[in-house]
Amino acid sequence: MLDISELSRKSGAPASKLRYYEEVGLIRSVGRKGLRRVFEPDVLPRLALIALGQAAGFSLAEIRGMLGQEKEPSIDRDMLAAKADAVDRHIEELSALRDGLRHAATCTAPSHLECPTFQRLMRIALVRQGARGRGRKQARAMSQKGGTARGDNT
Amino acid sequence: MLDISELSRKSGAPASKLRYYEEVGLIRSVGRKGLRRVFEPDVLPRLALIALGQAAGFSLAEIRGMLGQEKEPSIDRDMLAAKADAVDRHIEELSALRDGLRHAATCTAPSHLECPTFQRLMRIALVRQGARGRGRKQARAMSQKGGTARGDNT
DNA sequence: ACTTGACTTCAAGTTGACTTGAAGTAGTAG
DNA sequence: CTACTACTTCAAGTCAACTTGAAGTCAAGT
Numbered sequence: 001m002l003d004i005s006e007l008s009r010k011s012g013a014p015a016s017k018l019r020y021y022e023e024v025g026l027i028r029s030v031g032r033k034g035l036r037r038v039f040e041p042d043v044l045p046r047l048a049l050i051a052l053g054q055a056a057g058f059s060l061a062e063i064r065g066m067l068g069q070e071k072e073p074s075i076d077r078d079m080l081a082a083k084a085d086a087v088d089r090h091i092e093e094l095s096a097l098r099d100g101l102r103h104a105a106t107c108t109a110p111s112h113l114e115c116p117t118f119q120r121l122m123r124i125a126l127v128r129q130g131a132r133g134r135g136r137k138q139a140r141a142m143s144q145k146g147g148t149a150r151g152d153n154t
Numbered sequence: 155m156l157d158i159s160e161l162s163r164k165s166g167a168p169a170s171k172l173r174y175y176e177e178v179g180l181i182r183s184v185g186r187k188g189l190r191r192v193f194e195p196d197v198l199p200r201l202a203l204i205a206l207g208q209a210a211g212f213s214l215a216e217i218r219g220m221l222g223q224e225k226e227p228s229i230d231r232d233m234l235a236a237k238a239d240a241v242d243r244h245i246e247e248l249s250a251l252r253d254g255l256r257h258a259a260t261c262t263a264p265s266h267l268e269c270p271t272f273q274r275l276m277r278i279a280l281v282r283q284g285a286r287g288r289g290r291k292q293a294r295a296m297s298q299k300g301g302t303a304r305g306d307n308t
Numbered sequence: 309a310c311t312t313g314a315c316t317t318c319a320a321g322t323t324g325a326c327t328t329g330a331a332g333t334a335g336t337a338g
Numbered sequence: 339c340t341a342c343t344a345c346t347t348c349a350a351g352t353c354a355a356c357t358t359g360a361a362g363t364c365a366a367g368t
Contacts, residue, residue, distance in 0.1 A: 014326090014327080016326070016327055017325085020326060020327090024325090033335080034333080034334045034335055035332095035333060035335090036334085036335085054325095059324070059325090060324075060325070
């Protein structure tokens with residue numbers, strides 16, 4: 001059993017974050033000692049899991065969905081596989097970006113704008129921009145709002 | 155010369171975003187026709203460049219720094235190379251994550267918590283969490299705030 | 309000349325993920 | 339028994355990157 005400061009120390013997350021996570025249902029404390037939360041040690045791996053999900057680009061809401069409220073994470077395997085695919089696509093995009101950046105760094109064309117590689121990059125960038133639902137925040141915000149997102153004014 | 159709606163249509167970005175970008179100094183309009191902004195066509199590649207930077211995980215502030223206010227982007231090549239390296243590190247992390255996710259999706263260990271691969275994943279996640287300045291928003295927020303970020307309450 | 313509709317400004321709102329601050333409480337050391 | 343300190347709650351603030359809304363303006367078509 002851990003109190004919040006121990007958990008904070010061991011996990012590296014500030015106490016405020018841990019309280020927040022509890023508040024939004026990502027972790028649970030198993031009781032109180034006086035006022036103080038008491039955590040089971042298994043929240044540590046769970047926190048790691050959460051950090052993992054974030055690193056992979058998922059929102060806390062998505063992560064909560066993936067982890068469920070069970071004690072044992074019991075992650076949906078199809079979900080996981082789908083997420084892996086999503087990460088993979090992200091990686092491909094980033095690879096293209098990296099290549100483009102490297103090229104741009106060494107390119108001697110008079111202006112980047114005239115460099116074909118740079119132009120290819122731009123196309124990639126535009127594709128990304130145009131892509132909906134790629135797991136970033138605006139996309140989610142839009143989907144919640146219901147999507148008449150292009151019209152600037154009525 | 156383009157007006158904002160043409161630019162919006164061609165770039166795929168809503169007009170509000172374009173106004174916002176101008177406001178924060180990412181793009182410039184070269185004049186007005188009546189009230190209406192008039193843009194030179196070269197803001198199109200510039201917008202692509204901005205989208206590119208975002209895709210690579212940079213903040214608009216960073217991108218503004220990279221692009222400078224010159225008309226010709228004139229990107230600092232060392233900067234670019236450094237960014238490419240950063241993207242590369244990000245890719246490596248994501249690759250590990252993807253591998254881990256895939257494994258987790260097919261892993262038959264009684265609980266993920268007991269699976270060694272999953273544990274490795276967690277270590278990666280914790281490393282990521284511990285790493286400062288990895289180019290995401292909190293990191294930036296911290297660096298601006300000046301960093302006494304661990305102390306929960308004085 | 310007048311209407312129209314696409315633009316304009318400016319302030320305020322939104323979202324996610326937290327942090328910060330004030331004010332209160334309780335286990336523990338002395 | 340009293341201080342002390344580390345916790346507690348709750349509301350409010352922050353940050354980036356935009357979006358939304360209200361109210362105004364102006365160029366062009368009829």
